[in-house]
Amino acid sequence: MTKADFLKMVQEKIVLLDGATGSNMQKNGMPTGVCPEKWILDNPQVLIDLQKGYVEAGTDILYAPTFTSSRIKLEEYGLAEDIEDMNRGLVKLSKKAVAEADIPAERKVYIAADLTMTGRQLYPIGDLKFEELVDVYKEQIAYILMEGVDLFVIETMMSLQECRAAVLAVKETCDLPVMVTLTFNDNNRTLYGTDPVTAVTVLQNMGVDAVGVNCSTGPEKMCEVVAAMKAYATVPIIAKPNAGLPVLKDNETVFSMGPEEFAKKAAKLVEAGASIVGGCCGTTIKHIKLLEKAVATYKPHVLSSRKKRILTTERRSLKLDIDGRFMILGERINPTGKKALQEELKADCLNMVVDMAKEQEENGADILDVNMGMNGIDEKEMMVKVVNELTAVTELPLSIDSSHISVIEAALRIYPGRALINSISLEKGKMEKLLPVAKKYGAMFILLPLSEKGLPKDLNEKKEIINTIVKAATDIGLSKEDIVVDGLVNTVGANKAAALETMETIRYCKEELELATVVGLSNISFGLPERQYINSTFLAFAIQAGLTMAIANPSQDLLMNTAFASDLLKGKEDADLRYINRVTSRPTVTVGKAVPTAKGTLSDLSGAREINLEGTDLLVFDSVVKGNKRNILQYVKQSLEEGREPSFILDNLLIPGINKVGQLFDKQIYFLPQLISSAEAMKIAIEHLEPLLKKGDKEKKLATVVIATVSGDVHDIGKNLVVLMLKNYGFHVIDLGKDVPSEKIIETAMSENADIIALSALMTTTMLEMKQVIALKKESGLKAKIIIGGAVITQSYADEIGADGFAADAGETVTLVKRLLNL
Template sequence: MGGCCGTTPTHMAALRTLIDNHTPSPRHRKPSMSVTSAQTVVDLPCDGHKIAVIGERINPTGKKRLQQALRDGDLDYVVSQGISQQEQGADILDVNVGLPEIDEVKIIQQATEQLQGSTLLPLQIDSTDPAAVEAAVRRYAGKPIINSVNGKQQIMDEIFPLVAHYGTNVVGLTLDESGIPDTAEARFAIAERIVAEAARYGIGPDRILIDCLVMTASTNQRQAEQILRAMSLCKERLGVKCALGVSNISFGLPARPLLGSVFLAAAFGAGLDAPIMNPGSKRFMDTVYSYRVLSVEDEGSTGYIERYAGWTDPYKIAANPTAAQAASTDAAPAAGTAGTDGNDDPIRRMVVSGRKGEIAAETERLLADHDAMDLINNHFIPALDEVGVLFDQGKFFLPQLMASAEAARVGFDTIKRLMPAGEIADKGKICVATVKGDIHDIGKNIVKMLLDNYGYTVFDLGRDVDPQEVLKTVRERDIKLVGLSALMTTTVVAMEETIKLLHAEVPGVKIIVGGAVLTPEYAKQIGADYYAKDAAESARIAEEVFGQ
């Protein structure tokens, strides 16, 4: 027993006498993961399947308006994003304010407080900085989620004490010092390690959300099945809940909401509990509301009927001969057909259409009558240039870009195999890397493949690369151009550190930067020499730097 304002020792003694002969009634609480704000409880039962949508819009990655608001200290805009997601159907709000040029500890604390005062929803505190995480959760009114830990021991050592001390939930990412595994079993093994380490701090499975990390189907098509299988293994064997950043699956492909919504439905079937997504996507939310009927979360289909009773099927489009004719007229020519200039070069057709199985034989045939450099400069390079233009125009997407690059690579390999080493000019040496702290390397890998095909010697240092490692390679290999990639706002600090180190130690080196979090203005601000919005732009910059 205890008392506060207005009580006295006599009063407390009298209350004690009243209850001395009574035994508290037992409480029967079903185990569940609970995420709470001061006003709302989101409960995910351990013995059932309930969906909680985590709104992803308060994250500056790729959002210029939000980035500017954070730089300006305009937290009203941040709050407006929270309110709109609540209205659109989110159950929990992810809060990420990670920009390298702001005081993240101060801003995330302010943003968390203002969101709690303006919305009813529980929050997920999303930061890679333990100090920022603690600043937010220590003043939080409720039980939030911390996003995130992963299989790296250092990260678990930093974050699990905060989770234990403040009694929060936590997201565990299935990556470790070796990166993101390719197989379901390897992802599960990391999840198992995270759960075991959490147990050492008294953190049970009912407080853990495992994120098996969605990779884009445009470059990792076989990964989709592995991700779903990994999630099922975690659900069945570890007793945890699962989250996924669903929209990543469609990056680099057209009609992103269409593919994303199908993947979302498949993920629900595999046991997904907490999709991290944009609740403003009607197609995604249609999938959520529909699945809630099938999982009996929407008992009696009451919510579904209320929402869709007057629904108009968007696939039922009235016949319109004029529109159909226009669509037929405007359709893009099939990849690999003759260009608008009538060019029917077989190398061009094979590169543009990505037909790597035929290009080796055709290259070998043409080498009988063509100089190797003539074949490269007048056949392969123009074909790759055309692919770059089609990609810029939105007529080609990542799978087509990579298929074309792979076809060109087979052709180049054929030339190198058949020609004397000195006959093929080396256009220059380039080093590429994803900066320290960032494990996203899709963009960097595409850039590497394309630059290889343009005839440059490319040294790929991989991902999560320390600035000193970049400097060492530049010195040892006499590199003139470095490409740095970052996808996370929080790792742009490492990018800036790498740029400063290179410019101080090897002043003549030029640096290209790219990634979803960057803009031309920000690239200039952190000292980069060039900004490349995509792989094709990187090739154009390399041509400028090496004077080709």
């Protein structure tokens, strides 16, 4: 199947996917705790009959059951060496099902190889490096291709970065179409905090052929995600919901939505914007058959050909509107002329880089430019380290700035969002090599109107260069919305018309070419005194001419206030409030100064002002809140040297810090990566303090918690986060791991005199084990409270099986445990 074939199919009809595999295998005898793919291969007729039924019900794209057949997942069952035979065998079964289905000979049914998450966390949160993950997917893909499939689907994804790794693996291995679906929580974000707009923006710009959502919820709630994606999509949207929520009935996990109700409500997903629909957990052949009838009269959606100008992190999108508010591209993270930064980078230290990022974010930057060009370091290696570090500490998108193509590509490859390339010109070899890189990784780029001859001799030549690069970009499939033109500012001291020529460039790009624009401000005033006045006045003129953004230092108040005032005078939306907030929140100075971080002058995000901290106390507290793993140990030691007792640091700085993190998480200001970073920072501090605590302080451990992922379930991302949080709150946590027999959980709880038993399950096929643990606890006479959680678990399920509590996330778990124990 070619990409053109795929596009033709979705333009002709609403495309129907299949339904659930796992829940139907379980109904047909698959026990918990086994490798599903191995069980399918041992019981092939069960799958063949199910998939024949889906095809006969109207399925156009059938998922081969290669879902968790990567080396990492198979290792959990001791089956890694069987990876080739298993993937090839599973594809063969789906082909056999299609061949045996009773359908007209002319009807074409396509087979999609199925990839999903590995369960391992990527660096810098975990220890799995990005390139290792790409190779894991490539290995599985290579074996699948030996049997031949029509396309790939990457599904049930929680991490956008893992989506990117799988997409690159497919695209670097074959030319087949690829679809990607993520799973979203009730807050319409993935476990890692990615929202629907960010997901569709990143993936469609990487060349994915369809994007959407699967599993997650029933069809009604999923409509919100589909509609959000459709508003920004240039590719078809996929919706594959569950048959409602799982409930317990006669000691069996069942889904609440029957085929008729499912079909009726799933059709609403097409109205919301989906062109490709199917069913996930709990759906059966009848669900799909009725869904086919329900969507038969709908016409496919016309795809938008106009992309949006958007940069993203992994969790946030930034829309660049040529008629919208003015934006600042922070220029500080560049070692040129900064001796202190150069020395730190040579020492492999990133403290100043992180401080510069946070300072610029606090001062109003919208994007951070990152340049590591200097002697004495490996620029590519350092750029990769810096990108990894910054994606963990800032929510601002990055602009990758380097003279070397290899450095730019290395950074784009591991950046978990949509970045900006600074820059692409007509200098020898740059455009031809960098435009394909921009397309491959879905990046936007700054168009720098230089050629091999250097600066353009006049305005006409500048326009010619701009048009040449724009045409080359659109010829390879990029669009005008991917381009930001640099106005190429010259110094007015040498060329009196420099500012006027820049204004004309901005006007030409915006009004005639509909392109976004950017300028570097400092060149205009080079060689002149009191440069800040020239720069700020020039900026006001440029904004009036239609400038989209400027490369500048956001700590320069005169410059920033001029920008905010210019938006106000141009009548930009919300410009009045932004101007008032800006000028009333900080005193105006003409020369930028670093914002001190040790005297209570941090942003209100940390909450430091609420508890009136300063000096080293503030630094310790703020290190927890902001996940400063690099410096927290230094600050804790400094606090001890200043006379603070270990118990004071724990009770008055660390615990309040992690409490603040929990509040930010609850408010959806923080997401999983920030939560983990803060918890790990606190862990470093506690490990140093624990030997120093007095006996009485050590005995202040709150309670003992035994925690486990239940038998048959090998997922532990959420469970591990709960362990980390509980330990950092002072609880004595015994982590039994994943796939733990119910008897072992109870035995451990008895021997350790546990106060709480915490159970996790991610799969509907294993959630019944929780009821078994509760039954064994009652038989044993244990007084421990049992709490449960996991992606498929709800409060109603907890009530139904007699659990003492349900928690939706790690922060909520801490609150629940404290409440149950009256702490």
